[in-house]
Amino acid sequence: MPRYLAGPGPADPDIVWPFPLEEGWHLHPAHDGMVFASSPCARLWTRFAPEPESRSKGTWTIGANHIPFGPRTWQITFDATTPAELLHDVHTELLDLYLEDRHSDQDHLFDDATAPHEAYAPLLTRGWSHTVKTDGTQTFLAPDELGGACHRYAINAPQDATWRAWGGIPNQPHWQACFSYGVPTTLVAAFTASLISTEPLHRTVQDIPVPTRSALYVATTTAKQPHSPTSNPPLPPPAPGAGRTR
Template identity: 65%
Template sequence: MLTHPFENLDPAQSVKVLPRHLAGPGPADPRAVWAFPFEEGWPFAQTEAGTAAAFSPCLRLQTTFDPQPDKPGRGTWTLNAHRAPFTPPAWRITFDATTPAEILHDVHSELLDLYLEDTSGDQDKLFQDTTPPYEVYTPLLTHGWSHHVRTDGTQTFLTPEQLGGVRHRYAMPSSSDPAWRAWGGYPSKPHWSAHFSTGTPTTLVAAFTASLISTQPLQRTVQDVPTQTRRALYIATLAGTQPLGTTTVAPPPPAPSSGHTR
């Protein structure tokens, strides 16, 4: 009789798991997530309660972390971009604090690359990005995600096991709605969600989806992996000593039968 791949593991056992969108948040370390060159004039501050903020030297980029462990999502990571210091943000990205930290890191690394390209040349990719939207979602389709288009101006891409998605608002009836939205877990009660406002560089959204579907597994302890969707995870490797020797590494879950539209 087959058992669940997590059933016979100690809660403190370290594992490497896939897919990434169901792995759990991992360590919420602002310095590691942001990966900015703080020694080169990027201001950083953090309170004893864990609230943190960082700025680019020009003050046009502002990132904050507001932990709220007792609320759904456990707080918020927010990224604001301003055309000039102290003006309203031109675009904004928000992530629940339960978003996998490695995905957050990859988005902020791409942000730093865009910033450095702008400061070293005459481009303005932070506010005039020409990356086409298909660079965001084509990799999803090649990894077996389904594609649904609606007449309300949105298209939705769902993971093969239906426990994660990316929604793109390709028609713009209201600039107050996010241009892109993503989530992991059941749509009615996701583990995490992310919102990319109108004007967000498509390059950053593409970095997000590339990290989302990466086959590089994420290391977690068993107790940190969300219980509701463990059936859809598989263990890529066991790290350290396996306390109970009856569990084997599980293969990837089988893809669902076809029937989704592309």
């Protein structure tokens, strides 16, 4: 802990994607290790494109189309170096939204009424700082300033990203995530809830980015009392897990 500094963990679609293949979801292996998954309605898809030689190690992308195989309405991109637990929590919420829409007359994937404060209020309660600029953006920084999220509340063009998040040294983050205009705020809220989760993650030393190792807390898997090999700082109170925000 904190989760945003833990390193990527296993870049495995079987771990990141919770989709029920027995209910019509499809997997489409492609060349060079790329893997696609799509919903039964073909309006929703997600992709993992590994690039082992790049700094980001590849990209995880979620996309949605109003009509099957039509133009992309919105998308989310994550560096492959993003912690796998963050990816899993967003995809789990994505599946929940899809199922909720499928069994109702709602269309939350394209008309989500969740207010933006649902996504950033948990950050403030966890002690993240908040600054607002006149260019229409507000930025939230973790107490250690090694994690952040930027919200563009004044959109000048549909191609502008509404949310951007990162973990690591600000001018050279270990991972970044980008949420385009139109992404349901519910998915952003699931991401931020996961971002501040205090549930410990399992990592080997090799998994953890070197520049920020000293900022991590260490906890055992069987005890709730955390400890650090150096200063033994107390952990903040537990945060609610990612899930329904409406």
